[in-house]
Amino acid sequence: MQNVLDQGLRPVTIEAPTRSTADTSEALKACPGIELHHSDLTGEESIVQDLVSAWGPVLSTWEGAASDDQVRFAGSSGGVASALAIYALERLDFRLVLHVEADPDAPHTNRTAVSRNRDEVLKRSGSRYAPASPCELLQVIEDAGGPCLFIGKPCDVAAAQKARKYRPRLDRNLALTVAFFCAGTPSTNGTLELLKSIGVPDVDDLVDVRYRGNGWPGDFVAKARTRDTSYSCTYDQSWGEVLSKHVQWRCKLCLDHTGEFADIAVGDPWYRSVREGEMGSSLILARTGVGNRCVDTAIKDGVLTALRVDPQLLPRSQPNLLRTRGEVWGRMLGARLAGASTPEYRGLPSFGLWLSEVPLPRKFRSILGAMRRCFTQKIAFKSMF
Numbered sequence: 381m382q383n384v385l386d387q388g389l390r391p392v393t394i395e396a397p398t399r400s401t402a403d404t405s406e407a408l409k410a411c412p413g414i415e416l417h418h419s420d421l422t423g424e425e426s427i428v429q430d431l432v433s434a435w436g437p438v439l440s441t442w443e444g445a446a447s448d449d450q451v452r453f454a455g456s457s458g459g460v461a462s463a464l465a466i467y468a469l470e471r472l473d474f475r476l477v478l479h480v481e482a483d484p485d486a487p488h489t490n491r492t493a494v495s496r497n498r499d500e501v502l503k504r505s506g507s508r509y510a511p512a513s514p515c516e517l518l519q520v521i522e523d524a525g526g527p528c529l530f531i532g533k534p535c536d537v538a539a540a541q542k543a544r545k546y547r548p549r550l551d552r553n554l555a556l557t558v559a560f561f562c563a564g565t566p567s568t569n570g571t572l573e574l575l576k577s578i579g580v581p582d583v584d585d586l587v588d589v590r591y592r593g594n595g596w597p598g599d600f601v602a603k604a605r606t607r608d609t610s611y612s613c614t615y616d617q618s619w620g621e622v623l624s625k626h627v628q629w630r631c632k633l634c635l636d637h638t639g640e641f642a643d644i645a646v647g648d649p650w651y652r653s654v655r656e657g658e659m660g661s662s663l664i665l666a667r668t669g670v671g672n673r674c675v676d677t678a679i680k681d682g683v684l685t686a687l688r689v690d691p692q693l694l695p696r697s698q699p700n701l702l703r704t705r706g707e708v709w710g711r712m713l714g715a716r717l718a719g720a721s722t723p724e725y726r727g728l729p730s731f732g733l734w735l736s737e738v739p740l741p742r743k744f745r746s747i748l749g750a751m752r753r754c755f756t757q758k759i760a761f762k763s764m765f
């Protein structure tokens with residue numbers, strides 16, 4: 381993968397002239413940026429039917445956190461993803477966890493990581509608002525010879541779930557998937573602008589960068605080697621004022637912001653405000669029977685402390701995501717009118733949300749803005765990848 385600073389991680393081998401060669405065709409079949417669909421979920425009794433069209437399959441909903449305070453504190457929200465990872469390794473006999481960490485050589489960027497014990501999982505806790513590509517090491521899961529956990533963004537998990545259809549050993553070993561809610565990944569240029577805005581003089585001097593966690597939601601903190609200095613700002617300043625403005629074009633066309641293809645999805649319960657010094661908390665969704673059983677046993681075994689909540693807390697927790705999903709319909713129309721590639725979606729409706737959730741001026745902006753972007757950035761004339 382190659383880090384394109386104003387976009388994200390892009391595969392160097394998949395370029396227009398080679399799109400149909402045998403070695404890239406499996407990757408293209410698995411890519412959710414090309415095609416993504418749900419099978420028909422209507423009538424499935426175990427699924428909350430009035431959520432399914434906008435939020436995908438939801439079987440059960442909890443609010444809670446890791447019971448272990450160290451994990452809870454380190455995690456982005458309630459440390460649920462990390463707690464489940466440690467649980468899988470220590471008690472469910474999983475071989476490994478595939479996820480991401482700060483690249484030690486350039487900690488403002490990410491690299492894919494394999495964890496086999498609690499310390500490694502803890503070190504890699506916390507959401508990182510920068511490009512990451514955990515699917516690049518799916519081979520490690522294929523070779524693991526036993527059950528494995530995959531943690532990632534909704535698109536990472538969707539890709540892994542699609543890839544398993546073509547890879548029998550991946551299918552056998554991929555025992556559990558956990559996705560976190562994601563409104564979009566900012567490019568590396570987003571982090572570089574943020575570092576500049578908080579006064580970091582030399583990116584190459586950084587020894588650690590944490591985007592959040594170590595508290596809820598936790599500050600953005602960059603540590604420099606020279607004079608052991610730290611630079612920081614709040615989550616609202618980092619995501620709200622800088623990083624969200626650098627969300628890449630691919631994410632602007634994404635309809636899955638809540639991990640609809642994962643066994644378990646976790647996000648922030650933003651339906652309420654966070655009290656000063658409050659310990660982290662997560663909204664936890666079981667999306668499959670496997671996910672449901674795993675959360676249930678993790679609660680019974682004391683790994684998670686969580687209470688069942690009304691599934692309607694999901695739309696209340698992420699009110700912007702309905703509008704975001706509606707805007708995708710407008711952007712895809714604009715992009716297609718400009719001749720650009722867009723993902724092909726089935727079973728992830730968005731037109732109704734464009735009609736009901738997107739205010740009139742934004743309706744026009746979603747279409748015209750996408751057309752303008754495609755023309756000015758020449759997206760219309762090259763592949764999205």
Ligand SMILES: Cc1cc2nc3c(=O)[nH]c(=O)nc-3n(C[C@H](O)[C@H](O)[C@H](O)COP(=O)(O)OP(=O)(O)OC[C@H]3O[C@@H](n4cnc5c(N)ncnc54)[C@H](O)[C@@H]3O)c2cc1C
Binds near residue numbers: 456462506508560
């Ligand atoms: C780009 C981005 C956008 C987000 N948008 C939203 C949003 O719209 N709404 C919302 O509620 N929350 C959002 N989050 C935050 C995230 O959903 C919550 O923090 C979530 O609840 C995870 O918390 P946790 O404490 O269970 O995870 P933790 O226990 O802290 O574990 C996080 C796990 O995610 C992995 N990880 C971290 N960054 C990445 C990455 N970039 N790609 C793949 N894997 C990664 C880590 O390796 C770790 O295993 C976003 C996070 C990111 C990185």
